[in-house]
Amino acid sequence: MKELIRSLTECFGPSGHEEAVRALIRRELPRGAETRVDAMGNLIVHRTGAAGGRRIMLAAHMDEIGIVVTHVDQKGFLRFGNVGGVLSMPLTGGRVRFAQGITGVIGLEKLEDPSRVPSLDKFYIDVGAPGPADCPVRVGDVACFNRDFEEVGARIVAKAMDDRIGCAILLEVMKELGRSPHDLYFVFTVQEEVGVRGAGTSGYGVEPEIALAVDITLTGDTPECAPMAVALGSGPAIKIKDSGMLAHTGVKDWLLRTAEAGGIPCQREVLVRGTTDASAIQVSRAGVPAGCVSIPTRYAHSPSEMVDYGDVEAVVQLLLRALAEPVDIG
């Protein structure tokens, strides 16, 4: 599974430009899988259930945060805006990669007050162009961070772990899942980072009876960080609340019960800032009972997002157990 995570995370896919990720996921699907792509670009994989089950949608987003070029100056330097929640702090000296494979280095202007975190408009990108005429990049071109996947002890680090790790987990569950009573829809969504947009349309199209997002969450286990009762290596985080939704209590309890019955240690997640695809699916059509299984992640929205590999395996085990049996959400 690590090689799959490597290729998924190293793939180019800022929001709205998920083509390469979608193509890679298609190549990894089980033979003969029934698939369709909707108008937004969501990849929807359907697996028919044995009988007597529910229509369950699992969502993981293919897109990652990135930058979009807004201006090329007289010396060939690029100015850019954000695609999704790009943080200033990790940028300086970093590199970005454009779709055509061009690399850019992120530089920072001289600051009047270096003690304050600079806004994005103080940064520029240097693609080695001597002037605008020779610049290989145009206004509107998008780029992702350029950083390799690496193993660090029991942890793995990459750009776009948010949410390629969720995509890898869905693929693994699809491969490993035996007989299931449920009609399952594995949905690889687009444009989550710019406002859970793909989840809204795919949730409407699939019309699930129950929905689960599989996405990352933050942790409270690094020096002097904001308090949060989630740590790396302590198992899947079962969503109770985030800033975009209250998990359906029946769905949350189903996941907690499944973890307990399987002897899978898990954590209860209350995320103060941020949300997932589940928030959009929950309010699609006349409403859908929705929850979320989260992968604890350090350094989210930086080029080095870190997860614990044991947590990843435990999320797969939890989903396999949950989907193999009839579901009671009250």
Ligand SMILES: [Zn+2]
């Ligand atoms: Zn995410």
